[in-house]
Amino acid sequence: MYQKIVLAFDGSHEARSALREGALLALRCEARVWLLCVLGDNAAVAMAEGVQPGAAEQIAAASQQLVDEGVGKLKSVGLNATGHIARGDPAPVISNFVREVGADLLVLGHRRRSFLERWWSGKSGAYIVDNVDCSLLVAQHPVSDAEFAAEMALHAVKAPA
Known part of the structure; x- marks a missing residue:
């Protein structure tokens, strides 16, 4: 059904749960997986950089570590997984990446927000x-x-020898 799946990942609790759900689906479909982390170019990053020079690089390094860890876990369960980090506004970056790799499924986490947060x-x-x-x-x-x-144990039992 799905052959190319992009898992949008930011390290949050919701994204980790989405990663698991997406990984289970990818295993069942024997799909190729891209783990995408988008570093937003926003005011918070600029402010952190102004207060502590090098903060943006520390954020990028921490994100790379998260992606490497996630890709390692995906590969450890037998998935063909690739990590990618991009910068920019998350929504258009994710949309462009999905088109670029020709994905047939995008998996996102969701965190409920208040009216003010949504606005x-x-x-x-x-x-x-x-x-x-x-x-x-x-x-x-x-x-x-x-x-x-x-689920991983069940999948391992069903995998052909």
């Missing part, structure tokens, strides 16, 4: 829905470590 952050969710040419899974089912391990 302040803009319409990035709507932007993504309107600007990807593939299916979109907004992962909201929390997959625990135990559930994920059990």
Whole structure:
């Protein structure tokens, strides 16, 4: 069904849960996976850089470590996984990346926000829905470590020898 899956990942609890859900789906579909982390060029990063020179580089290094860790986990369960870090406004960057790799599924995490948070952050969710040419899974089912391990064990049992 799905052959190319992009997992948008920012290290948050919601993104980690989406990563697990997307990984389980990728295993079932034997899909290739891209783990995409977008570093926003926003006021918070600029402010951090102004207070502590090198802060932006530290954020980039921490993000690279998260992506490397995620790709390692995906590969350890037998997935063909690649990590990618990009900079910019997350919604258009994610949409462009999905088109670039020809993905047929995008998996995102979701964190419920208050009215003010939604107003302040803009319409990035709507932007993504309107600007990807593939299916979109907004992962909201929390997959625990135990559930994920059990699914991995089940998958390993079903895998051909």
